[in-house]
Amino acid sequence: MSELTRLTLSDARDGLRAKKFSARELTEAHLDAMAAARSLNAFVTETPDQALAMAAASDAKLARGEGAALEGVPLAIKDLFCTKDVLTTACSRILEGFKPPYEATVTAKLWDAGAVMLGKTSLDEFAMGSSNATSCHGPVENPWRRRGDNRPLVPGGSSGGSAAAVAARIALGATGTDTGGSIRQPASFCGVVGMKPTYGRCSRWGVVAFASSLDHPGPITRTVRDAALMLQAMSGHDPKDSTSAPVPVPDFAASLTGDIRGLKIGVPKEYRVDGMPAEIEALWQRGVEWIKSAGAIPVEISLPMTKYALATYYIIAPAEASSNLARYDGVRFGLRVPGESLDAMYENTRAAGFGAEVKRRILIGTYVLSAGYYDAYYLRAQKIRTLIAQDFEQAFTRCDAILTPTTPSPAFALGEKQDDPITMYLNDVFTVPADLAGLPAISLPAGLSDDGLPLGLHVIGRAFDEETVFRVAAVLESAANFTAEPTR
Amino acid sequence: MALDKTIVARIATLARIKVSDSELESLAGELSGILAWIEQLNEVDVTGVAPMTSVAHMKMPMREDKVTDGGDRDAILKNAPQEARGFFAVPKVVE
Incomplete structure (x- = not known):
């Protein structure tokens, strides 16, 4: 493995500026790593020619001393972001062959900041899943293995390809999207950092829509500082997204002071769910000790509506998905399967184009929005969503950030937990509430399970207070001193 | 509430997804x-609670009513499975 792929994003950026190596050398090292790790199936489209052209442009700028914030930094892009003239599939057959005629705002911002695109990473079809197993391009392998057990594990999902690519040192960072935990859960499973910013911080324009009121673009990186740098470039108001927040973007990296003295950190008692493994409980306890030794004050808080968050999510997200995915009709882009009539063409196209989990969610969503059931399901869920957000508002009168585990278990093997959709849904029990309330939240690697797999700690903050989230996460990161690396 | 095959078939028609008879049975069970798991939400007292309509506390912004984009017909048609004379083409709907 090349030394260049072992750098952090932050060190790579500094090395480029100091001309210790060129953007071309850095990009080639990552392209080699990508080719060597194809068995992980993390990428669905590789863009080496584009990467080298972008690296050459970066080298020219760096030579003139004009490098932008991420000049020459190689990144991977989740295949849910529209990239101009580069295949964008959402890992669904229904988007077969789709080459967007435009660029998503977030990726456009990254290219403006000088970043280099290595390729597009795999995800659960339309970001619906927690194992990356529903991708139409086949499952992604987690670069980690259990100690003494050679069975491949899932990378988590839906941003599984992005998390696996960053963990396997193929990319210095990757974009993800988080609707119910899809940045933080795979980051936790792969031993990397995943940051979901406040709703409205990053534009959704050009991101293939799953559930519009829940979709959050964000970065996946190997360090907290890298996440701050990458989020900086991705953030900002976008007039093309009416839910994009017209608020200034602070200097996130400046918040990494290492000083959390006097901060109050909430520990929600309801997150001690039944059957949570002892190793997760112990990790959480260590996290509390770490923030205490750093001079912060743990306070017990109550988020009583948490236990209803998942069920609420599984009404709202499918409802929005059924509406968003109505656009795949075989007329304007993607797959078309012929039929006798227009309706038959729609039905055949959607039957062949969508996978089983996507169909399940569209059908649930259609049902909960249908006449006679709307009030009982959708309206009730939106009311409970208000109560969940109020829980957090209450809690934040007593604390500045909240500390929890990211997931109730480490990565599992492919095929495990797949007999029943609800067992899979439970992966997101700790991450879903912050999506429903639109709050910023980060997962960082903080320890290893008994069988040697990474476990994440999770910090949730107030709306538009990513700075405190980063500040607390960086203190936990240095206390945890997580140096373990995946075997592949 | 348990869904039977008839209801699933009706939802599938609404969603414009063709579902075979054999799939209806297993889908009815899964859905x-x-x-049934979602039924737990009925325990929550939602009297007087307003439904959430906006995640972020912000007003929907207004912009000037003017055309800012357009004239991209060819770029838009490039991804169409079938086009004819500058239009999207679909199976015949009028005899």
Whole structure:
């Protein structure tokens, strides 16, 4: 493995500026790593020619001393972001062959900041899943293995390809999207950092829509500082997204002071769910000790509506998905399967184009929005969503950030937990509430399970207070001193 | 509430997804399982609670009513499975 792929994003950026190596050398090292790790199936489209052209442009700028914030930094892009003239599939057959005629705002911002695109990473079809197993391009392998057990594990999902690519040192960072935990859960499973910013911080324009009121673009990186740098470039108001927040973007990296003295950190008692493994409980306890030794004050808080968050999510997200995915009709882009009539063409196209989990969610969503059931399901869920957000508002009168585990278990093997959709849904029990309330939240690697797999700690903050989230996460990161690396 | 095959077939028609008879049975089981799990929400007292309509506390912004984009017909048609004379083409709907 090349030394260049072992750098952090932050060190790579500094090395480029100091001309210790060129953007071309850095990009080639990552392209080699990508080719060597194809068995992980993390990428669905590789863009080496584009990467080298972008690296050459970066080298020219760096030579003139004009490098932008991420000049020459190689990144991977989740295949849910529209990239101009580069295949964008959402890992669904229904988007077969789709080459967007435009660029998503977030990726456009990254290219403006000088970043280099290595390729597009795999995800659960339309970001619906927690194992990356529903991708139409086949499952992604987690670069980690259990100690003494050679069975491949899932990378988590839906941003599984992005998390696996960053963990396997193929990319210095990757974009993800988080609707119910899809940045933080795979980051936790792969031993990397995943940051979901406040709703409205990053534009959704050009991101293939799953559930519009829940979709959050964000970065996946190997360090907290890298996440701050990458989020900086991705953030900002976008007039093309009416839910994009017209608020200034602070200097996130400046918040990494290492000083959390006097901060109050909430520990929600309801997150001690039944059957949570002892190793997760112990990790959480260590996290509390770490923030205490750093001079912060743990306070017990109550988020009583948490236990209803998942069920609420599984009404709202499918409802929005059924509406968003109505656009795949075989007329304007993607797959078309012929039929006798227009309706038959729609039905055949959607039957062949969508996978089983996507169909399940569209059908649930259609049902909960249908006449006679709307009030009982959708309206009730939106009311409970208000109560969940109020829980957090209450809690934040007593604390500045909240500390929890990211997931109730480490990565599992492919095929495990797949007999029943609800067992899979439970992966997101700790991450879903912050999506429903639109709050910023980060997962960082903080320890290893008994069988040697990474476990994440999770910090949730107030709306538009990513700075405190980063500040607390960086203190936990240095206390945890997580140096373990995946075997592949 | 348990869904039977008839209801699933009706939802599938609304969603414009063709579902074979053999799939209806297993889908009815899976969807009923998910709905039964969702029933827990009935425990919550939502009297007087306003439904959430906006995640972020912000007003929907207004912009000037003017055309800012357009004239991209060819770029838009490039991804169409079938086009004819500058239009999207679909199976015949009028005899």
